[in-house]
Amino acid sequence: MSLFNKIDKFAKEEIAKTGLPQIYNYDIANSKAEELARSLGGANVDLAKCGTALMDIKLGEAVSKGMQPQHVKMSAEYAKKALIKLKVDEKTTELLLNCVLAHHGQVPYQSLEAEIAANADCYRFISERGVFTTYRFALELGKNHNEALDFVQFKLDEKYKILSLEKAKKDLSDLYKQLSSIISKAHID
Numbered sequence: 001m002s003l004f005n006k007i008d009k010f011a012k013e014e015i016a017k018t019g020l021p022q023i024y025n026y027d028i029a030n031s032k033a034e035e036l037a038r039s040l041g042g043a044n045v046d047l048a049k050c051g052t053a054l055m056d057i058k059l060g061e062a063v064s065k066g067m068q069p070q071h072v073k074m075s076a077e078y079a080k081k082a083l084i085k086l087k088v089d090e091k092t093t094e095l096l097l098n099c100v101l102a103h104h105g106q107v108p109y110q111s112l113e114a115e116i117a118a119n120a121d122c123y124r125f126i127s128e129r130g131v132f133t134t135y136r137f138a139l140e141l142g143k144n145h146n147e148a149l150d151f152v153q154f155k156l157d158e159k160y161k162i163l164s165l166e167k168a169k170k171d172l173s174d175l176y177k178q179l180s181s182i183i184s185k186a187h188i189d
């Protein structure tokens, strides 16, 4: 069984508890990590997918406690425990923890796999489904229509800035501009 298959089990248990990240968003990041890793070459496909599977593993718990900004730290702490349980070697553990800690651009990437994981995450948000999912999420947080749109734009901008791989930029740049234009027109004066 690959390391990804083992981590996938842990991640799906967490998703089953809270519904977050939504299973389709979880799947998008994993499949885009695989696609980017294969197209780039030189990256370990399994590790890139482990990175995306782990990066938001505690998002649901963080959101349920009103601690969404802390989900990166919480996910890293949980990932560390899970990797120890799975007897993963120190070097791989370090690489995967960096995938988690760097996926919002807060710390530098220490590997190509970490860069792939962060770029793969962008496909969740810079998409038609991503903006509506984020909009609904913002309303659930109590934001009004315009505030929710601003939140969606904030997330789009955050993810656009993270795009660093040529393929991801090529795939998502035009869509980012189209979605941003629609959002700006959707505000109520």
Ligand SMILES: [Fe+2]
Pocket: 055, 056, 071, 103, 104
């Ligand atoms: Fe995240």
